Amino acid sequence: MALKKYTLPKEERISLKRHLDKLFEKGQSFISYPLRVVYLCTTEEMPARASIMVSVSKKKFKRAVKRNHIKRLVREAYRVRKYELIDPLTEKNKYMLVAFLFLDKELPSSAGIEKALSKAIRLLLEKEHLKELATETFIE
Template identity: 55%
Template sequence: MTLSVKNTLPKSERMSHTKSIDKLFSSGEAFISYPLRIVYCKREPDSLPLVSIMVSVPKKRFKRAVKRNRVKRLVREAYRLNKSLFWELCEKHNTAIDIVFICLKDELPDYKEIEKAILKTATTLDSRLGAGIEK
């Protein structure tokens, strides 16, 4: 089953349900792809979207909302442009995933840094999901 993936990020692909967010933080796995901390949880691929995301920037790191929103915008844009990698990954491993990107850096990161972290996240998830199948 090959899905065509548009370079958009509609509301349906963003995590907003409290239950799914609570489940993600309680039973999800995490790793660091600096300057981001990634928390993810596998779920059944019974419904679309295959990948749901959420971006979090702690107030402790950036006091000003303008800066927090800037970082969130950068992360969403980097994910949106590389979204096809995550969808192919889910198809390859026959699963669906929920992902939270949490910013760890105290200074404003630039786009290249964020995009590099997103690409590293895709490769790390590929190896982790592949290891989960073999067990």
């Protein structure tokens, strides 16, 4: 069994403009409040099984410090739970682009973000019919 690394390297972040354009053009979305999740599942080879991006509205949070704090919370919650999404994708030989867009006008708590992200990953697996392959170690 390979040792799992709970890191978030550059390969797991969406950085190419063509990937972003494809995600927002062809992707589907749902809301796991306070996050709106836009995703696109594909069989096209990519650097990582699941690549993510996090966005916070400048209109709702004027200060960069607050926007960066929220993005840090979302990335940390994803980093801890990423194998709940990556393992089923690996078994089905699929790749996924995911954007997490923060919707709320208030600063969130860490627990609230973790709960929303856990629900978002569960919904991603259900919507892409990967749930039967998911491990039974979901944190509800």
